[in-house]
Amino acid sequence: MTTYLLEMNDISKSFPGVRVLDQVTFNLTGGEVHALMGENGAGKSTLMKILGGIHRRDGGTVILKGTPCEIASPSMAQSLGIAMIHQELNLIPHLTVMENIFLGREFTYGRSGMINWGKMRQESVRFLSQLGLSIDPGIVAGELSVGQQQMIEIAKALSMNAEILVLDEPTAALTDREIEALFTVIESLKANGVGMIYISHRMEEIFRICDRVTVMRDGHTVGTDRVADTNIDKLVKMMVGREIKDRFPKIDVSVGDPKLEVQGLSLPGKLHDISFAVRSGEIVGIAGLMGAGRTELAKALFGVTPVRQGEIRVNGRPVAIRKPVDAIRAGIALVTEDRKDEGLLLNLSVKDNISLPNLKDVSSFGFVSRSKETGISERLISQLLIKTPNGEQKVGSLSGGNQQKVVIGKWLETNPQVFILDEPTRGVDIGAKKEIYDLMNQLVSRGVAILMISSELPEVLGMSDRILVMHEGRIAGEFARGEATQENIMHCATGGGKHHANGSESGR
Template identity: 55%
Template sequence: MQIQMQGIHKAFGSNQVLSGVDFDLREGEVHALMGENGAGKSTLMNILTGLHPRDEGTILIDGKETYFVNPKEAERQGIAFIHQELNIWPDMTVAENLFIGKEMSSSWGLLKSKEMKALAKEQFKKLSVDIPLNIEAGQCSVGQQQMIEIAKALLTDAKVIIMDEPTSALTEREIQKLFEVIDSLKKEGVSIVYISHRMEEIFEICDRITVMRDGRTVDTKAIPQTNFDEVVKKMVGRELTERFPARNPSPGEVVLEVEHASRKGLFKDVSFKVREGEIVGFSGLMGSGRTEIMRALFGLDRLDQGEIRMFGKKAVIRKPVDAVKHGIGFITEDRKDEGLILDFSVRENMVLPSLSGFTSKGIISAQKEKMFVDALVKRLQIKTHSSETAAGNLSGGNQQKVVIAKWVGIGPKLLILDEPTRGVDVGAKREIYQLMNELTGHGVAIIMVSSELPEVLGMSDRIVVVHEGRITGELSKEEATQEKIMTLATGGQ
């Protein structure tokens, strides 16, 4: 299938999102679509698949002018879209999620459960995925839910698959398996639109790249004809001299001390320290227990045993409000369901943990609140029409910035960042890294959980590696390498 999109325009009210975008997709190619958050990438693909109508422009599919009225129609014609924000029904089983709207039934209207499960197992085998089909999807990790979404798209027998940040929650092993699947799909003539902010992936698997900026097409090139620096400059309109800003840490006193922390079935005998002005990276494969440890520290889950101390004093943290009182902020990996209230405005989300600071005798000072929000929007360069815009209307990367702003606003002593740059573009990533440096410069202690090894190596002062719920090693910045981290992450010495 060949697709041509010419002169596509789209506005939402007074907000002009696309201004004459051109994009074409050839049969059997992997075409990268890149741009900063808010550049219009997802909107362009939503127009292609019929989620939004275009205002102007032409769409040709195999040379014929074609416009879909909804995504279901696009899917029937062979175009599948794996969205960045997962469309999982948490109370339904994994099998039910895979076949929702595509159920196989007999002439009597009875579901062919055995056939569907056999097909699902076959698809999971291709992806090297081991997820029970009968459990509720809500029990799965974010990474497992991502693999369910990928398997769901592959089950449609699509001719075109749009992948929006497909690897953002996957481990290195799962990413490599996905790349093998993509390569086999290419050989079968399937075309893939690959939206990602991970530059290494683009240069590893893509054939061509189209860069968008501010709702316009900047350039389309074959991958061998471009490079990292050129793509970044086209995306952000400026050069980024360094991918990771330099760090000169001066660790102070111990802020957090965890001793022999355990939670049955998730992690055991976990002990570590974090000092003022220090970034401690937590690395490990998906399901290793990294996120579960952080949830327990923040009071989202209970510890079965172990002790937490803040500045040398025992801290009893049974729920998140206890953690906040101790000066702990937690930027969760799941911004959609846990980090934001999507129907609330940017302002309302930002001030939620800090409301007491704007309140006197039960009355909120609108002026103080506005100054606080405006300063954070400006500092984090959050692209929003207004601070009263619903958080759900922002791009994924800008939603992540709102989550970060929310917790920075409490003036934390310790900030836990779980996948802080997931789904965030290269320019915004650097802004987040610079903010991390600023915070540690003011004495804030940071724990950063990340699945991106370059990020762990580039930003951490020390690296703690977790395997099957246990800490298997700790590496200094000087001694850490990708090979050493992966050895520890897989249970090696």
């Protein structure tokens, strides 16, 4: 008989008007990594928030090491040996790294209440070094990159000596080197008997580090299987209730004249002499390691970070882009890497978010037409299959995949000539990914030019007509669709040399 570290039996949870969990069952043994998978909105996060003491369940039982328990608060969950690494960062940006790691658990000199900063620094260095990090514990957390902040969250969880560790999309913002360091730590924790619940939409990670997988759909448990006994096609069918035969449904489109031309674009310390073109009906992927300058390029093209050196042409005409409104007028749209902070106003409705870039189309003489707003939002909700009760729903309450559809939808209405997609499927389930890829196909079929930035090499390889590789703020190489592989892209991304579409290669 299997002895479980954690059992969650027949867990149910409802919010006003919505049943989110319906008799969900999940269990975890010590020393295993158990994947929890499902589309956005399947109920995974709600189930974990019940385990973490954030939500109270309506029904069912939670059993820890054979003993039923009530987890009434996050602090109680921590005292029971449960640590959570949330997809959304929970660091306090104005505090130092070590203050964040030991927040509420500071080392003190006896009962004096005086903080032992030396001990905190020493212990912080110990946990950071486990992750291969040499970050100064005294640096302010807000000064770190998103990937580094995610690693600080992981170090914080390690410092709790948890018996159960929940990792929700832990690699979404990490570099390849940081991911490898995390996987090494996971193997070490497994050897020490820690049970881990791993939530990710990256199939390759599931098959690499997980022992079992449980799939949820629409608030129900669909099934549990050993990872060694399943495959991608089976998991996808369990998640979405249907087969998705082609993960990357790229279509062939006749490529036309250049829609976007960039010549000699530079930004001190970030971008150096960037030149390329994207043609009508073409998807050009941009690959590279974190910090290579991909997002900086996207923001420069959209006027978020104006550049003074170089030329941008749209449809053959030079355009001066000093701020985002200039880019919008020129026919450029940008889906940002961080949808929550840069792409959406979470406290506003779906309808309001869709209307923001399109105010001239829904207003007259300075007054917004609510009927026009409603008409546009209802059409896009239907077209993009956005799961929401109506357009009045706050966008912050939607799942990640549906939020991403809102971000894309608000730009569709501007009828862009050039669509820049920065990590368009980050944190999005496989069903919603397929819908986004289908939408990309529709856009290029209409002659739109797409510039797609992605950290997922299978996505870049699967959806691009050409691939540009960035390294240290430069275009380090270019690959035609037929010749690109993960190996030669990574070789180029790490500074291994320039490779051009004609097959020539030269050192940097």
